[in-house]
Amino acid sequence: MIGELDIGGIFLPTLLGIMAIAYVLFLAVHAVLNRLHFYRLVWHRALFNIALYTVLLSAVDVICRSLMT
Numbered sequence: 001m002i003g004e005l006d007i008g009g010i011f012l013p014t015l016l017g018i019m020a021i022a023y024v025l026f027l028a029v030h031a032v033l034n035r036l037h038f039y040r041l042v043w044h045r046a047l048f049n050i051a052l053y054t055v056l057l058s059a060v061d062v063i064c065r066s067l068m069t
Contacts, residue, residue: 018064022057029056 003014029052033039042048 014064018060019057022053022060025056025060026053 004011005014005017026049030049039045039048
């Protein structure tokens with residue numbers, strides 16, 4: 001996504017904002033999965049977390065792109 005966010009006169013890349021939203025979603029999903037003891041079923045927790053964040057990041061990006069058009 002091309003563009004910039006203007007926050008108080010500081011220009012930030014749009015991807016930074018999308019990454020922040022995806023991280024907040026990741027923290028919420030991660031907390032729910034911890035409460036459900038889902039990670040007992042996961043072979044490699046770090047790889048699963050990276051994959052989960054990547055899926056959330058791409059979902060947020062697709063939603064943002066669809067809202068912009």
